[in-house]
Amino acid sequence: MSKIAVCPGSFDPITNGHIDIIQRGAKIFDELYVVVLNNSSKHPLFTVEERVELIKSVTGHIPNVKVDSFQGLLVDYAKSIDANAIIRGLRAVSDFEYEMQGTSMNRVLDEHLETFFMMTNSQYSFLSSSIVKEVAKYKGDISSLVPPIVEEALKGKNCC
């Protein structure tokens, strides 16, 4: 049985921290689906299509990574592709409470789906899409935080 994992998120936009988790996750699982889902507490800057395109262009070199989007519950998406696992990155203790709530909810919804956490590389422990957008908004240098194509996409948004 092949090991299939989902790496879900808002990816608004994808950062070098996300890419680090995706690259490492792809070494452990046979197939890794990076999926743009809706986080109802966030108001995204990029459309779902834009986020999917950005992820595709920066993960295209990883053969076992697929990129997708889904409107609905993560557990339903995972079921639709026969995934056995969810991968999430953990940056700091502050992420833990939020992740524990989501993971516990997902386990209630589907007890067979396991969630794996990977510590982000320490060089990205402070990094989030929100902080990247904030710095880009005030024309700060984000070249070490996101790939060039994402930097360009942020410049293309009126807000940044």
Ligand code: PNS
């Ligand atoms: O990058 P984020 O915003 O931390 O990702 C959170 C996300 C999108 C993975 C989460 O909100 C999610 O799974 N949304 C889909 C709806 C769902 O399944 N909700 C219940 C579990 S939290």
